[in-house]
Amino acid sequence: MSLFRQLWLAVILVTLTSFIGSFAVSMHSTRSYLEQQLHRKNIDSANFLALTISQLSKDPVTIALQIAALFDSGQYESISITSPDGKVIAERMQDRIDTTIPEWFIDFFPISAEAGRAQISDSWMQFGVIKVVSHTHLAYQALWEQTENLILWFLVTGTFGGLIGVLILYRIKRPLAAMVDQADAITERRFLTISEPRVPELRSIARATNDLVRRLHNRFFEETSRLEALHKQLNYNAVTGLANRKYFMSRANTLLHEEDAALGGVLLIIRLNDLAKLNRKFDRTVTNNLLGQVGTLIDKIASEAPDRLSARLNGSDFALIIPDMNDAGHFAKQLTMELTALLPQTDGEITDFCHIGAIHYQRGDKLDTLLANADAALATASKLGTNAWHAAAMQSDSRIDTSGRGWGQNFTDAISENRLKLVLFPVVGATGTPLHQEAVIRLQVQRDGDWLAAGDFMATTTRLNLTGSLDLGVFRLAIEMMHSQSGELAVNLSAETMADQDYREKLAQLLRQHPDLCRRLWIEVPEYGAFNKFETFRDFCHTFKELGCRLGLEHFGHHFGEIQKLTDLGLDYLKVDASFVYGIDQKKGQQKFLKGLCGLAHSVGIIVIAIGVQTETEQKTLIRLGFDGVTGPGVK
Incomplete structure (x- = not known):
């Protein structure tokens, strides 16, 4: 049971206990008061009748008239006069009066008032004893009305108190929710600070966690700065x-x-x-x-x-x-x-x-x-x-024929006619088990022509503003492929589509139709596109993380100094560019840098994959350095 449900249950139990206690005390005191009043009324009525009859003649008609004058008011259950020897001289009794008060209420709260008695004298002789018993239906009516008023007031005050409780709990819940989000962010190795709440107990906890996050962030920043300096020392000329x-x-x-x-x-x-x-x-x-x-x-x-x-x-x-x-x-x-x-x-x-x-x-x-x-x-x-x-003079390349007036239309037709296919390359983990399959696009520009690799046509599709349509076609193929086979699939998304809000929303709508597949889908964006339009990339991560997709950067490493920007995005993986991997088994300095990169990424919950691995020696070296996966021509 959640904390807030427990708090609500405690509030309800305390309120009910208070109500039941106050209700019981109120009902008991009211009933005692009514019984006392009835008893006094009985005594007063008995004394009044005894005095009146003592001053009159004692014939049966006169006695009956005096009793009737009081009894017919309807407030009495019985009035009787008995002689000293116990014989009933006169008596009037009233049957039970119908009432709207429930029987269970009468049985649960019985009212019994002692009868009033007084002596009737005849000169110096005792004539008899008069006994007066008042009817209790009016007392029950008063007690029932008191109960209704108590319940009504309880409902009103309970509702008002509940509203106050909601506001109080919301005031407590808001900082608690922020602290829960912060705790989740820490488990995901994201650096998130929160404002300190006004509640002293919560303020001390928030201050402690904020200090922890700042220390982690500072440590991450220091490690990033150290690795960035090493990266520049190894790979860049200090003067230029x-x-x-x-x-x-x-x-x-x-x-x-x-x-x-x-x-x-x-x-x-x-x-x-x-x-x-x-x-x-x-x-x-x-x-x-x-x-x-x-x-x-x-x-x-x-x-x-x-x-x-x-x-x-x-x-x-x-x-x-x-x-x-x-x-x-x-x-x-x-x-x-x-x-x-x-x-x-x-x-x-x-x-x-x-x-x-x-x-x-x-x-x-x-x-x-x-x-x-x-x-x-x-x-x-x-x-x-x-x-x-x-x-020097340029030599022509026949892989894409851009001569003729309709070459741009050829690309448009190829995409609209879905002349696309995906070629899969394995990405294996550190133990050699499959991590996922990387889907690489092929495009047939000319009908019955060759299938071109991405590098052959991506620049052209970008100039023709066709990357959005191309990427949507690729993801449709990926969804069809995932329906027909098991395992996880990685798909590249161009920087242009990532930055285009309309196509980004179309892609999100497409994936929302297949929520069961999103958990198996890895989406990777080029590093340069992510950092060039970082706020757009942040929105992209927020949208597609909610869908359950795994998100990553490909060709990572050339913007290493900006890696601290990635800490609060919830990225799942980085694919390190092949230029860092090439001949890594022979580059001791580069090994030190990549080992630090893996440790830094792991500290924020990001796995690291090497691309472009060409030899088994490179693969073993990369696994030893801490890489979680490898892919490339040398990976089978």
Whole structure:
């Protein structure tokens, strides 16, 4: 039984006990009072009749008239006169009077008043004894009315007291409910503080739990800061803030070989000239400041591209990868103009500040080959003159034919005609047991054509504003699949659909029709989309957690410094990006970072899954570091 039911039961029992006690005392005192009044009335009536008859003649007619004058008032049950020898001289008795008072009430509260007696004299002789017994129906009527009044007042005061009790209990329940929510949040490893209630006992408890939550949050924040510093130390250049060579190579391999990566893009190699001359003329602080500005300029290029990658490869060479971009010359020209704007800071020591080589790439290309081609484009740029750039010619990709006027309609038709299918990849737990199946989309753009991977068409569907319809089709397929087979299923949701309120509501309505399947459904959103529209992502989590779905982030790790934002969302899992996983068995520093990441996520109740695992050695290393699951080409 809940606390509030117990409180209500206690209030009701106390109220009933008080009422029964007061009712019993009131009824007893009222009945005693009525009995006393009846007894006095009997005595007074007997004395009055005895005095009257004593002064009159004692013939039967006169006696009968005197008795009748009093008896006919209807207030008496019997009046009798008996002689000294016990003979009845005159007597009047009244049958029981009909009344509206219930019999059970009369039986439960009997009223008995002693008869009134008085002596009648005849001169100096005793004539007889008169006995008067009043009728009790009026006393019962008064007692019944008293009972009705007591019950009425009890109902009125009980109702009023109940309303007051409701307000008091609500005042107590509100902070208690907040404390229960806080306790639930703590069990879910979410940091939730509450306002301190006015009730002193509750205030001390709330203050203690708030202090506990703050200590946990501070500890989490400290651990996050420590791991973020380690992450930057391992993967970023301290001077420019760009990725270092190792991190660049790892992420570039991911961009080139993951099937959900972009179909292609551009790669730029930027070389700064005569940095040694700057170091000789100025101190290292000036040079580092200039390099920092260069890093900022490179990182800002194509900032709207979520998967862009910028890095410092060595002292003077920088790299920039921009997926889903075709015009390499545009970015090379723009970056050259912005970099040459920094020339005045060299005090005229350098006139030929930079050269840029740009090439196009396609998913599946080898990174070594791309870097060699980019170096060749850079060499060509250096031959073109001062601060020159060169973009190699783009090779066409036949996987998506965007020629012709109706190519956009082909995508619309493919989605409306449901030319979609899902391909499943296993995600296994630390013990090797299946965790869930990850559903990856395939789209047939041309009728009877090839089935394309997500990376081949997602950029195009985004430009055509078709991602919402595409995602709804994917979830319908997932629901059909879950109806036909057991197990749990993970489905990717694009950042665009997550941010679109209309499509988000349509998806919620679709899932509400299948509440039994929601418990088996894992929904994951790209990390960049979640953090770029965080408040929208918060609303998304609130809606779909209520439906019972498990929620997670995929390709996690590039916004690690913002992980503290996730503590109150109720996320269930994180899928760490393959760039952190690639060759992890040989990267001791990265192992330390990932182990800390797993511990940090586990401290807030989030499981961690590695994606892009290619070898059994990587899988064993990741499990040893604390990962709860793995998936990738090397996972069977």
